[in-house]
Amino acid sequence: PPAAQGSWVSLPDERVDVDTFPILPAIISQLKARGITQFTSIQSGTFEPVLSGRDILARSRTGTGKTLAFALPIVESIGRASTGRAAPSQPLAIVLVPTRELARQVAAEFELVAKPYGLQTISVYGGAPMGPQVRDLRRGVHIVIGTPGRILDHISGGTLDLSAIKHAVLDEADEMLDMGFADDVATILESAPPAGSRQMLLFSATTPPFIQKLVRQHMVDEMQLDAIGQNDGPKTSTSVQHFAVLAPERTEHRAAVLRDVLTVHGRGAKRVIVFTETKRDCDELVTGKQLGTLSAAALHGDVQQQQRETTMRNFREGKFTVLVATDVAARGIDVSGVDLVISYHVPASTESYVHRSGRTGRAGASGSVVSLVDWTEKRRLASFDGQLNTRIRPLAEDSSTWLPRSQAESEGEGGVGGNTVPERAPLGMEKDKAKGGDGEGSKPDWGQA
Missing domain, CATH: 3.40.50.300 (P-loop containing nucleotide triphosphate hydrolases)
Structure with missing residues (x-):
């Protein structure tokens, strides 16, 4: 009743x-x-x-x-x-x-x-x-x-x-x-x-x-x-895995980390959505060389309606792989087959994180979410990890922190290293590890690396 x-x-x-x-x-x-x-x-x-x-x-x-x-x-x-x-x-x-x-x-x-x-x-x-x-x-x-x-x-x-x-x-x-x-x-x-x-x-x-x-x-x-569970707070789809990788604040170096994530972890992905906080970041990632040879298109509030519709139609039809979008433009987008969602910066609220994550893993499909996080954003992402009742794991399988070794070695010099993101299986294909996996005792170190 x-x-x-x-x-x-x-x-x-x-x-x-x-x-x-x-x-x-x-x-x-x-x-x-x-x-x-x-x-x-x-x-x-x-x-x-x-x-x-x-x-x-x-x-x-x-x-x-x-x-x-x-x-x-x-x-x-x-x-x-x-x-x-x-x-x-x-x-x-x-x-x-x-x-x-x-x-x-x-x-x-x-x-x-x-x-x-x-x-x-x-x-x-x-x-x-x-x-x-x-x-x-x-x-x-x-x-x-x-x-x-x-x-x-x-x-x-x-x-x-x-x-x-x-x-x-x-x-x-x-x-x-x-x-x-x-x-x-x-x-x-x-x-x-x-x-x-x-x-x-x-x-x-x-x-x-x-x-x-x-x-x-x-x-x-x-x-x-x-249909969520009243004591569990906002949740993302249970078929989605969550990861984070520490990235520099400087735009050119952060873009290099994004390119590495896409190159290594986007292998085989049919559709990827990258969320940016600003229209400027959105345009620079698409029109510049930050994404390398990957085909991409932008979606934000300044894009004319006819072009927006063309962009979304082409994305659904697989004519390009990476949609770079602002939160406002991409809210509520329902596109099947999105394998990977990347936050170029950590979103401002738990609700935004939930909605971004919801672009993948729809209707029970598997998916992965990766957040690029700098030192100023770590505390905010850490709060999401607790509120969402899910595990946000370090991207590197052999790391207890979000910071890849190569980046840690060069961060002090202002660079991101040559091999920022370690080679590994594509996202969504990971196996839980007996050691260093995502068991109760393996929570990432949220402090200094």
Whole structure:
């Protein structure tokens, strides 16, 4: 039975056949055509509560199918009651997402399951022409997926009326609010029916305090569903291995470490994402010679929308190997087959680390995460190691610290050494060692090397 308001209901970590759910057979056929024959814990656990109309706060590891967890029951709810085409400019469901890429991805998931019911969907986001969006909204759509800024543009322009909204969803809510969209989200929700008159669904990988505040302000008798484990803190996928290598602060030397990591540990990788803190680092890594002969492309806020879409399409199709991206541009990106994620600098928060890590190891696939960390960042990464309930190991198998021997020998002279990253098997292929492995007594030395 549902727990009392404010307490988490733990969802069992198990998969359930899609045939056992009261879903339109044509939708089940669509799912099976995509290779989806079982629902993950978050998908199966949220279906009935969302379908029943409850306000929901749900958290799960990245890569476990949160989008389908709310798309399916919303489509079923609207589809069963639908009498035909939607009213002009008055959708029945709105989904807010932090980035343009995520808007497109969520819209694609909705279209997959909405088509059998004949429901119309649209994604709206900045950087795309307003004209086609205005035309489609005025024709009438049942479900709108969009970024807060563009949603507000349509509301203020009179082309989007939220008075008929039955379902409001915040996807990647922690990232959206962390990016500074809190006021925009509040304004949008105030344009919709009040709490209790519409359903509110909040899906997130993490639930920091500002998420709890949002729940208090915009939900009524919410049900909190947990597919992570309420006492374990934010977690990454259990199929992902985590590593760190000490790198110099100086850009040219740090780039050399990155190149070594990619050369040695990216062997055989089909897709790699490198996260940078700034657009400048992103561009310099791609346009300079730091990555050697590896094919790479940049993704950040200054890249025009048409080029962003081309870049993501080419990355999915394997036309280049390394996507170098800023956090803001890459949040929510869902690309299968990402083998390796590298943080050029340690991210500012545990939540950012969780989301970066979530770009690999999706849907149970294996993956690896490597953080380049300098002396000023060690304490922050050490805190992640404790909070995530996972092991961030030194990249060198025979090292008790993050600092490779060759780098330690030359660091005092300002260099990084000739063989910064020791030769070893590609990431994801390591075997646990009886000695020097990742047992209880082998925690890396977080102090001086």
